[in-house]
Amino acid sequence: MNRLTTRWPWYVSLVPVALIATGIFVNILSPHDYWGDYQLGAAVVLAGALLSLRHTIAVGAALVLAELALLIKDGYFGHPPGTFSLLNAVFTALVGLGVNVVVARHERRLEAVRSVAEAAQRAVLPTPPAYVGRLAIAAAYRPAQFEALIGGDAYAIQDTPYGTRLLIADVRGKGLGAVGTVSVLLGAFREAADQAPDLVVLAERMERALVKEASSREEDIRMEGFVTAVLGEITLGADRVRLLNYGHPSPYLIEGDTVSSLDPGEPSLPLCMSSLGAPQPEPEDWPFPIGGTLLLVTDGVTEARDRSGTFYEPARLGGQGPFRQPDEVVEALVRDVERWTGGPRDDDMAILAITRRAGGPAGP
DSSP: OOHHHHHSOGGGGHHHHHHHHHHHHHHHHSTTTOTTHHHHHHHHHHHHHHSOHHHHHHHHHHHHHHHHHHHHHHTOTTSHHHHHHHHHHHHHHHHHHHHHHHHHHHHHHHHHHHHHHHHHHHHHSOOOOSEETTEEEEEEEEOSSTTOOOOSEEEEEEEETTEEEEEEEEESSOHHHHHHHHHHHHHHHHHHHTTOSSHHHHHHHHHHHHHHHHTTSOHHHHHHOOEEEEEEEEOTTSSEEEEEEESOOOOEEEETTEEEEOOOSSOOOOBTOGGGOOOOOOOEEEEOOTTOEEEEEOHHHHTOBOTTOOBOOGGGGGGGOOOSSHHHHHHHHHHHHHHHHSSOOSSOEEEEEEEEOSSSSSOO
């Protein structure tokens, strides 16, 4: 693993070199005191934490050679003070190597954990097909933290006798508990999508599965657990899209340079909260033009903040079109959110984009 590419900007690798240069310069200016040894020691330790083993050895060798050259120049080599100073430089270099070994071992373990998490994520949340009939599809999952590839955001799309049905959802919470709920949610969707005659029945079956799953969990999860979601159905002719929103960020329809928010007429509670007795929302439908893209996101997108605390608006994509393929929409959105936040996000984000093609069989 290249730790500089995963954790630090490229210029961080120059810090040990700058410290070595500074330390040597200070020692040359004050050869009798060797005040620059502190910078030289710090350079080796930082190299061990930030750089590869090969570069750490190079920095340690540079420290020892610089110390040896100064001792020879000042006439201390071979005398007890010079010997102790040289041994101290060697010891410092060995400390840097030890730091590098410990950090590398930790990163190997972390990489193994990430590999398992990535495999679990792919098993729970597989990549959707690139094409379903007249629809082209793209999706992305971006964790808020590099170390965590698994979370509570989910999406799915399935071809059914009633049209192409789709789901995007966000499970309250994080970690393995959220992943367990995601697996139940997606399992219920995949099973019921082919059988339920409409989106309301599909939502009811998913609700029952989630409530049953929550009944075996701790009381605080039963009382406070919920899932925001949007269920969708693109008609067999692919000319209209029906949406059923359960407290989730609204989808968007992109046509050329225009981005329209498909807001629900009435707000609805999330799934897994049927015990509160809220009325069941009704599906709403919109025309789905040829070349248009239906964009669905989780709140990791809509709640991303810039430095001033302003929320991100997917409508910003309007000036970046037109988009020919859904993967272009996904890539543009990810880049724009990263520019907007200018750093780490607070939440994972899932993105599902579906473009209506002119026609023809599935495939490019």
